[in-house]
Amino acid sequence: MESLIGVKLGCLFGLFTLTLVCGLSPIFSKWFKIDAATGCHLRVLNLLGCASAGIFLGAGFMHMTAEALEGIESEIQKFFGQNRTESKRNPSSDAGSAFVEYPYGELIISLGFFLIFLLESLALQCCAGATGQSTVQEEDSGGNPVFDFHSHASLHSRKQSPFRDFVLLLSLSFHSVFEGLAVGLQPTIAATIQLCLAVLAHKGLVVFGVALRLVKIGTGSRWAISSILSLAFMSPLGLALGMTMAARNSEGWKGLVQAILEGLAAGTFLYVTFLEILPRELSNYEAPLAKWGCVAAGFTFMAFIALWA
Template sequence: MESLIGVKLGCLFALLALTLVCGLSPICSKWFKIDTATGHHRQVLSLLGCTSAGVFLGAGFMHITPEALEGIESEIQKFMEQNRTRGKADSSNDAESAFVEYPYGELIISLGFFLVFLLESLALQCYPGASGQSTAQEEERGGNPVFDFHSHESLSSPKQSPFRAFVLLLSLSFHSVFEGLAVGLQPTIAATIQLCLAVLAHKGLVVFGVALRLIKTGTQSRWAISSILSLAFMSPLGLALGMTVAAGDSEGWKGLTQAILEGLAAGTFLYVTFLEILPRELSSCEPPLAKWGCVAAGFAFMAFIAIWA
């Protein structure tokens, strides 16, 4: 038992160290400042951004969404089994089968998507331009942007959204807590190490991509560092919680609530990926096939990691 606790503590520090290194390296290095880059340097950074977009796409489809769907389906099945043991024989088998087969996971992820869509729409309704619309779009509506964060960018380039950057950090924070929780709940040393390695394999790339997003949105260094620090402590926090939670505590409404929150986080992650990250990277002036290749490479790497994750 003490050996298992020691391994989990080692995983805790490994998750913390990897996140800090991968997240703070781009922020603290002047080489990644795309605003000051020119020529070949700027092109390399732009293509690196496309690769990070592919990493986000792969993380969403190959890691975050499948884990959320699996968790929700598992909790729904547990809920049905508990109802059976309580002797609810008056419900028909057909009705029970329909209840289980309904795509609850997909519904919850979609609700997460539409929740962020609603919040951003409300923000845009109250403060036009706050969600990062381009100046050209504002001029077409005959209005002036209220928050002009990037007036130096071209009119054809979609502007960065501070709100979406915040949503990205929030959704990844939720997911990181659940990843750490899963590691902390493992009953054996072998299972703990295997799952921790799987988490480490894709977490470093995702956090590196987050750091690049913060740099491109023009986030001040102190706020970017604070964001990475808060994100870095999410997985260790979840792992510590998992170590203190008994296996039976994950049953019932607590486990179902965790699965629902992870599904909502997956929906918000997909929203930011498709409406902020991919459009932004694909709007750059690099050759289309080069951008496609970088996005595909990032996605392929995450798909490869999913063999073990």
């Protein structure tokens, strides 16, 4: 038992250290400062941003969504399984079976997507400068509506979305807590090490992509560092909670609530990936095939890691 606790503490330290190293390296390195980049250096950074977008896409589908669907389905089956004996005696068991087969996981993930969609729409509706983006774009195009995707002026005038970046960090924080929780709940040393290595394999890339994005959109150093630090504490926090819960062996509604929260986090992550990260990285037609290749490479790598994660 003591050796298992020691392994979990080592995993805790490893998750924290890897997140800091992968997250802080783009922030402190001048090479990743896109404002000072020109020529080939700028093209490499843009393609690297596309690769990180592919990593986010892969993390959203192959890890967060997949894990959320699996967890929700398992908990729903467990919840209805408790009354399975009574339902067999009930003549309306066919209706109950259809109710169990309803795609709850997809529904919860969609609710997470629409929840952030609603919050951002409310923020834009209530904000006095919400229409500033379209106004600026119209001025850049001489008063005509901007439907010309070749226009580079509109790309630079495009307003940043700190709300979406906050949602990105929040959803990743939730996911990191659940990852650490899963590691902390493992009953054996072998299972703990195997799961921790799977988490480390994709977490480093995702955190690096987050840091690269923060640098690329011009986030202040203090805010970027504090964001990475808060993200670094999430997995160890979840692991510590998992160790505590494993010691108490508590069940109840814990699993179902965790699965629902992870599904909502997956929905918010997909929202930011499709409405903020990918459109921004693919917002011009420079080297389209190279950008496609980088996005596909990032997604493929995350899909490959999903064999073990």
